[in-house]
Amino acid sequence: MTSKPKIVTIGGGTGLSVLLRGLKHHELDLTAIVTVADDGGSSGVLRQELQIPPPGDIRNVLVALSETEPLFEQLFQHRFETGHGLSGHTLGNLLLAAMTSISGDFVKGIREISRVLNVKGKVLPAANQSIVLKALMSNGEMVVGESTIPKHDGKIKQMFLEPPDVEPLEESLNALKEADLIIIGPGSLYTSLLPNLLVPRLQKELCRSQAPKLYICNVMTQKGETDHFTASDHIQVLLDHVPNLSLDYMIVNNRTVPKTILKRYALEGAKPVDYDKQRLASYGFQVISDKIIKYDKSVIRHDETILANWVIRILAMEKLKRKQDLYDK
Template structure:
């Protein structure tokens, strides 16, 4: 009798999820990535509006992260045109996903076909098979529509919600969550990358009642217009305010200090390190894992994908 590979579901979007998956793909696990389709800015937003397809940008980044292709092909997928009437700003990967969607007539099927071409390890699933709109209610009651507009408001967010209301997740996503041994949320923009997935009807509910351990990988730096001055427990509170309170079992936080020259650079963007407020986290009754989980990439702070992946694999044992 052979041992089955552990099933891991990673949920999010943006750069954070991609970094996480780059570390996980080297472990002997069955990976399913569920990726947000709420983006409405840049190349993704243009393709979404012009072709009436879900935004491909976050999906592209995750496909590249999980692919096992030559480095030059990865560079090709991420290549972004800087000139050309109509082409400027678009990446090759976004255009390929748009083309595959046109050929197959279905966004999710287009992702499956491109996954096969790229020799992707695991499955990449959109949170929904059509575009969704992320809306935010600010603390003063103002309604802001559109993912890209929310941080621009630079005001404190009360809650976010999706439209249309009749969004259906893919059956494969629901099944993956139900069968998972570990469910990972984040890292990534709290309101605009992580929460949009959890707000898809049934997805959030299935995550809450799943038997798998659920772990939140907390962001390392705050984000201007989204999580200004947030501590780790503030991040956790927002997640739990939007979904069932007992959903998160474990949080992974950074305890390494950030060099001053890097702090100075981030200060120009209005970002500071997320404070590890240990006692407040423990008051939630969840397991807290703190470690040196960051690395510097050309003075940009990223999660160290190998360290985080090893911590997550430890939760499977």
């Protein structure tokens, strides 16, 4: 009996959740390493009041990988809109906080909730503690806090973690060592991806891993983070922060966005990420361009089915390469 291909995904936010919704329908051994840098909204309140890592990104990934009834998923994602002290909180965040209190540990709490939700795969925080994200701006100003960084005008020069020597889970390091494919993104470049990649031992193991590495590029720029960014600009930021990172594949969108949707995003200061083909080619990895987006009520999302199918194709290509290498020897 052949074992399932081991896939490690790294990220946070809605992008990672969308990808995992597609991957869970395939015979894969999935591990998601998720950011714990969020300090806004419900997660920020629970983080501050209960001294636990922020549960929001973890919650979204758990729901994405769950195989429960849709009503239970809806219940887990329910956000209270009224009630003193409850308003703004999601039930899933509160349950994760409660399970952390019961088990005495955030990671144990995630494991227990994973059992309840019948999660297909492992969900691991980038660290078993909260991380404070800092951004050094091009004007020399230091901005502190994941939720604060996008609100500042100006270009981000460098990202930092506090504490700088935060430790990852051994389970995450082992997953990277055993991976058949490592996927970075999709997700906010500075506030969802880099908080994971800047964890020192996690970064070291990522760069040391012999597994092929795939980066899935965002399809829209983000105001305060990636204003006017091209696809290659995303790559350059990754390499600036993770100099030893060697990518093998990148997936970019080439589907045109309707003008009506563009107008709505323009109000938020966002526009499609330009697929600058020539500059991307200079990096030396394989660039896959496809129509990887869909529209949901004028909101652009990655298409989880198309992304998952590309992951399966990449695994097949890598398998053929290994066979060819053995033949050549």
